Amino acid sequence: MGKWAVDMELSAFLTAQILSFVVVFARIGSVFLFIPGFGETSIPVRYRLALALLLSIALAPAVLTNPVSIATPTQLLSTLATEITLGLWFGLTARIILSALDFAGYQIGMMASLANALSPNVGAFEGATLVASTLMLAGTALIFATDLHHVIIGALIRSYEVFPVGRLMPGDLAEQMIAAAATSFYVGISIVAPFYVLSVVLQVGLGLANRLMPTMPVFFVAMPVLLGSGLIVLAVAAPSLLAGVHEALAEWLGTLRF
Numbered sequence: 001m002g003k004w005a006v007d008m009e010l011s012a013f014l015t016a017q018i019l020s021f022v023v024v025f026a027r028i029g030s031v032f033l034f035i036p037g038f039g040e041t042s043i044p045v046r047y048r049l050a051l052a053l054l055l056s057i058a059l060a061p062a063v064l065t066n067p068v069s070i071a072t073p074t075q076l077l078s079t080l081a082t083e084i085t086l087g088l089w090f091g092l093t094a095r096i097i098l099s100a101l102d103f104a105g106y107q108i109g110m111m112a113s114l115a116n117a118l119s120p121n122v123g124a125f126e127g128a129t130l131v132a133s134t135l136m137l138a139g140t141a142l143i144f145a146t147d148l149h150h151v152i153i154g155a156l157i158r159s160y161e162v163f164p165v166g167r168l169m170p171g172d173l174a175e176q177m178i179a180a181a182a183t184s185f186y187v188g189i190s191i192v193a194p195f196y197v198l199s200v201v202l203q204v205g206l207g208l209a210n211r212l213m214p215t216m217p218v219f220f221v222a223m224p225v226l227l228g229s230g231l232i233v234l235a236v237a238a239p240s241l242l243a244g245v246h247e248a249l250a251e252w253l254g255t256l257r258f
Contacts, residue, residue, distance in 0.1 A: 112230025
């Protein structure tokens with residue numbers, strides 16, 4: 001009888017530990033589907049899965065002070081669904097903020113006459129302009145170069161303080177995602193503003209030149225001017241452009257501290 005009781009206690013303990021790991025992996029694995037840096041489509045799925053498993057094993061004791069207690073299969077499914085939803089929200093919101101680089105790349109490519117130079121997109125499955133792909137690749141590399149991936153992992157740990165296991169606040173999640181989309185659009189417009197000014201100045205100048213010299217082939221003159229000026233301004237503005245987006249991402253990750 002005593003041995004049977006000990007076996008039951010050991011079985012309950014192991015079950016609680018395994019359930020705790022599964023619950024943590026549900027959130028972290030979902031985050032790694034879309035999170036910038038770790039969740040890039042260029043990284044094979046098996047590598048992302050292996051990293052999510054290792055990170056779940058390492059973080060489970062830190063994020064869960066007590067083992068998860070789940071009595072019924074329905075409660076288990078509900079908890080897993082909640083954790084997956086939170087993980088997807090976390091990764092997608094961070095991806096929305098970083099997509100300011102993608103938006104800026106499309107706008108710069110259009111104004112610098114590089115919109116037809118298509119290349120594979122770093123952060124999604126569809127194609128992108130050459131400028132957008134370059135900015136996204138640079139932004140992803142800077143996440144690791146500036147140790148922003150440590151901030152991402154820290155925010156992921158703190159998310160268990162803001163959103164405890166099994167608790168979902170749909171209103172707050174929707175509000176945060178809308179705010180992230182607004183921030184992404186605002187940052188994208190802000191960092192691409194010099195190119196709007198450049199485009200207006202060049203187009204007005206070429207229009208006046210065409211009026212003064214109707215026989216001048218404006219298209220052949222304008223193309224190298226647009227390309228050269230666009231690339232020069234991009235080279236000058238790229239550091240500030242990338243820094244602005246990364247600051248916005250780091251600021252949002254810091255909000256999970258409260």
